Amino acid sequence: MNSPAEPVTVRILEREYRVMCAPEQRRELMESALHVDQQMRQVRDGGRISSLDKIAVMCALNMAEELLQLRQQLAERQQKVDQRLHDLANRLDSALTED
Numbered sequence: 001m002n003s004p005a006e007p008v009t010v011r012i013l014e015r016e017y018r019v020m021c022a023p024e025q026r027r028e029l030m031e032s033a034l035h036v037d038q039q040m041r042q043v044r045d046g047g048r049i050s051s052l053d054k055i056a057v058m059c060a061l062n063m064a065e066e067l068l069q070l071r072q073q074l075a076e077r078q079q080k081v082d083q084r085l086h087d088l089a090n091r092l093d094s095a096l097t098e099d
Contacts, residue, residue: 012037039063
């Protein structure tokens with residue numbers, strides 16, 4: 001059972017945000033905030049974008065692209081695993097019916 005949410009303060013680009021979070025999810029939240037902070041700093045430091053809103057949007061677009069690529073890779077791997085299992089099952093069936 002999840003514990004009641006409690007406020008947690010995270011810092012992203014020198015700004016603090018209070019987020020409600022269950023205690024058992026605090027570590028993941030802190031890691032996520034650190035990742036977002038790093039990505040936003042990379043966008044800010046790498047270009048001509050200075051507006052916090054635009055930095056956040058660019059960061060979100062970059063993360064969305066990465067997520068979509070990872071989902072595609074996962075789907076392709078799952079398809080390969082499914083095909084391999086199907087092939088192995090067919091080989092097993094063939095070996096069992098030969099006896």
